[in-house]
Amino acid sequence: MKRLALILAVAGALVAPATPASAHGGDAPDATAYRVTVSGVTPPEPGLTVRAMEAGARLELINHTGHPVEVLGYSGEPYLEVRPDGTFENLNAPTTYLNRTLAGDTPVPAGVDPAAPPRWARVSAGPSVRWHDRRARWLGDGLPPAAAADPTRTHRISDWAVPLRAGTRTFAARGTVDWVPPPRAWLWWLGAALLAVAVAAAGRWHGRAAGALAVLAGGIALGYATSRALAGSSAMPPALVAAALAVLAGTLALTRRAAAFPLALGGVALALFAGVAETGVWRQAVVDAPGPAWSARAAVLVALGAGLGTAVTGVAGLRRRSGAPAKVDA
Secondary structure (H helix, E strand, O other), rough: OHHHHHHHHHHHHHHHHHHOOOOOOOOOOOEEEEEEEEEEEEOOOOEEEEEEHHHHEEEEEEOOOOOOOEEOOOOOOOOEEEEEOOEEEEOOOHHHHOOOOOOOOOOOOOOOOOOOOOEEEEEOOEEEEEEHHHHHHOOOOOOHHHHHOOOOEEEEEEEEEEEEEEEEEEEEEEEEEEEOOOOOOHHHHHHHHHHHHHHHHHHHHHHHHHHHHHHHOOOOOOHHHHEEEEEEEOOHHHHHHHHHHHHHHHHHHHOOOOHHHHHHHHHHHHHHHHHHHHHHHOOOOOOOOOOOHHHHHOOOOHHHHHHHHHHHHHHHHHHHHHOOOOOOOO
């Protein structure tokens, strides 16, 4: 029990510092029941791109038109201005504060008036911006009525529009919000449990098998986390660190015999931070990851199942070592 507590403490100490105190997109969900789709910009504006990001938690506008484009707020006031040389937000727009967080719970300062002249503040040096937008989300409490009446199929919740402006010309980014039924989470939990048993059995059968499986599982988790980062999804540094620890532990197990503690440590880190912490993708249909949703769920299954099996192998090795009789010189 003391060894397990030590392993958990070391894993937490190694991985926890990778968690950002305040990250851009840090309040975006790993998965959601709502699929936000951008249909396009109407009328079309060459060089302007709008897409949904972070499982629909934010919209992203990229402006390569060569001229400034404004995003208008909830009262029709200038909210964001994306220029060729950078992006600015209007500190006189109530929308600026309402969109600070996904929940929209930032108080609007006294004196902020949507009718006042814009007071622009630079937020980035590039021609792109991401923001939460309440027009492209379901804001009701609980399930939408259609989903509550029939939770077995997909339902169109809303058609949305975000007004845009370039000089005196107005246009809009348009799209839809759909509620999507959740996957069968119990199947993924069962798969992880079976994988954990299989990995633990393989480690007991042959010591180096656990090392090879730890490298494989850590590599899959590392690839999954890296693909999310490259696609601009919400950051997941703890999973990246945990996956790297698992790969390192597996490599040590393949190259040396006394690797029980690294296996236990890497397995626990992988199971907790790349597995348990990411199981939201098993409960909701729309995931914050590139590619099909099943691939994200499979990556989390491998991290959790193989991580647990590797940890069991490492702990069993530590117990065998502690119970081995000491050698006595003649």
